[in-house]
Amino acid sequence: MPCGTVWPGRCWRRAPPAPSDDRRALPPAPRATRRAPPPYTGPVTLLDPVLPAVDDVPLPGAVGWDTAVRVAGWVGSRTRMPVPYRPDLLQIEFDELTGQAEELVAASTGLRSAAGPARARVTDRPGWVSANVASFQRLLGPHFDRLDPSRLSESNTVLSRLSGPLATAGRTATGVQMGVVLGWLSTRVLGQYDLLLTEEAADDQDLVYFVGPNVVALERQHGFEPREFRLWLALHEVTHRCQFTAIPWMRDYFVSLVEEGIGSLEPDPARLATALKRMTDEIRAGRNPLDDNGALGLVATPEQLEGLHRIQALMSLLEGHGDVTMDRAGAADIPSAAHFSKVLRARRKQAHGLSRILQQLIGIEAKLRQYEEGERFIAAVEESGGPELLDHVWRGPEWLPSLEEIRDPSTWIARVGASPAPALFS
Numbered sequence: 143m144p145c146g147t148v149w150p151g152r153c154w155r156r157a158p159p160a161p162s163d164d165r166r167a168l169p170p171a172p173r174a175t176r177r178a179p180p181p182y183t184g185p186v187t188l189l190d191p192v193l194p195a196v197d198d199v200p201l202p203g204a205v206g207w208d209t210a211v212r213v214a215g216w217v218g219s220r221t222r223m224p225v226p227y228r229p230d231l232l233q234i235e236f237d238e239l240t241g242q243a244e245e246l247v248a249a250s251t252g253l254r255s256a257a258g259p260a261r262a263r264v265t266d267r268p269g270w271v272s273a274n275v276a277s278f279q280r281l282l283g284p285h286f287d288r289l290d291p292s293r294l295s296e297s298n299t300v301l302s303r304l305s306g307p308l309a310t311a312g313r314t315a316t317g318v319q320m321g322v323v324l325g326w327l328s329t330r331v332l333g334q335y336d337l338l339l340t341e342e343a344a345d346d347q348d349l350v351y352f353v354g355p356n357v358v359a360l361e362r363q364h365g366f367e368p369r370e371f372r373l374w375l376a377l378h379e380v381t382h383r384c385q386f387t388a389i390p391w392m393r394d395y396f397v398s399l400v401e402e403g404i405g406s407l408e409p410d411p412a413r414l415a416t417a418l419k420r421m422t423d424e425i426r427a428g429r430n431p432l433d434d435n436g437a438l439g440l441v442a443t444p445e446q447l448e449g450l451h452r453i454q455a456l457m458s459l460l461e462g463h464g465d466v467t468m469d470r471a472g473a474a475d476i477p478s479a480a481h482f483s484k485v486l487r488a489r490r491k492q493a494h495g496l497s498r499i500l501q502q503l504i505g506i507e508a509k510l511r512q513y514e515e516g517e518r519f520i521a522a523v524e525e526s527g528g529p530e531l532l533d534h535v536w537r538g539p540e541w542l543p544s545l546e547e548i549r550d551p552s553t554w555i556a557r558v559g560a561s562p563a564p565a566l567f568s
Contacts, residue, residue: 206317207275213318214271217325227358229264235372236262236352243376243471244384250471252533253384257338257348260383262376264354267328273336273351274324280339280347281400332356333375335382337393348387350379364485370476377468385460389536396456403449454512455545459535462516515548522551527559534558 240262248254265273331353338348352375361368386393469479476482490513523532534541547554 205278205320206313207279209314209317210320210324211268211271211275213321214275214325214328215268217322218267218271218328220325221329225355225359225362227354229266229354232352232354232358233262233264235369236264236376239369239373239376240350240380242475243373243380246377246471246475247380247384247467250467251381251384253381253388253536255384255387256390257387260350260380261348262352263349264352266355267353270331270334270351270353271324271328273346273349274334275320276343276346277336277339278320280342281397328353330356332360333379335379335386337386337396339397348383350376350383352376352379360489366482367478370478371482374468374472374476374479374482377472378464381464381467381471382460385463391538392536395539399449399453399456403446403453451545455543455548458512458516458545458548459519459543460516461512462514462518462520465513465517466520519543519548519551519554523555526551526555531555531559 240260244255244260333353334351336347336349336351338344340347352372357372357375358368360366361371386396465483469483472479520532535543541558543551543554547557
């Protein structure tokens, strides 16, 4: 039976009308006219936000890219709101500083981009997320799509019956996972070079991104001199652009490593059992199973691990070279470079609790070690043979250090130190 008035935790019935001697119907009492309350114009605090809607219409592929963008936007908005800033003025300044950084990098390293002047783009957190999702689609989308259950059902009768629900659930789950990671990263990233991957939408690639709200917030938090700090950031990202556009073979080699690693992925339930065994063995040996490659390393085959290690070695070299160059090239123009470097190194190690676990799962901690290992490698090589010896790494893929050589530079020095040095980029 329906209730008349509902209160939290209990239900009350309306009392029946009191008996009356006058049986005639009485006219209803006039009701006061209710006025609509004035619209609220004060501050709004989201105490119980609604999660982003997932994809309503199933789309082809194994990843819900739209879901990833929406979830990332929600995750990014859960942190402290970015400080106000003028993106138009910041864009003008980064345009100038990026050009200045190119000249400093060329003078310090001898690397000058063959793709023309660098283009800076100041963006916000959602803009950074969208740019990365677009890059993932270009680089990884075709490989991820092979894992779509709807494409795997032809050879499996069970999957053929479940392909529709599995595809939708899997697409949503991977979109949410990617969104959580990108949303968290969007609150921390300061700058990024976006590599040119395809000729389609070329205007939105080969860009040096700067996440405006994060840059300004960090400047104010630590009292950085803004122009110095922004030039210092530009040096790092422009160095990465030179690595990929001034060294003729680097871009294609990097893309081939990624495609080789991702292209070999196959859905195999047995991998879970192997991953659990590998994790158990590492823990028994007193090692963190997520140290080197995050969760991906646990489910990779030995061949895939070898590919991951080649990528890790290359990224250690490139990140270490970027850090060394940003400090060295700007020494005369950025008096506070040593202070910036100290603060950002400490910032990289500040994660605790859930943030620390997330960093380990997605391999961020491994990436942070890449900076340190790469810097140590470069320092050891230059101490042994100066910048001329280090220049060997840019001559071709066969000259690159392996992961073992990154961690033990003497082995790389012994391998290439006595080799004749061919003409650079011949």
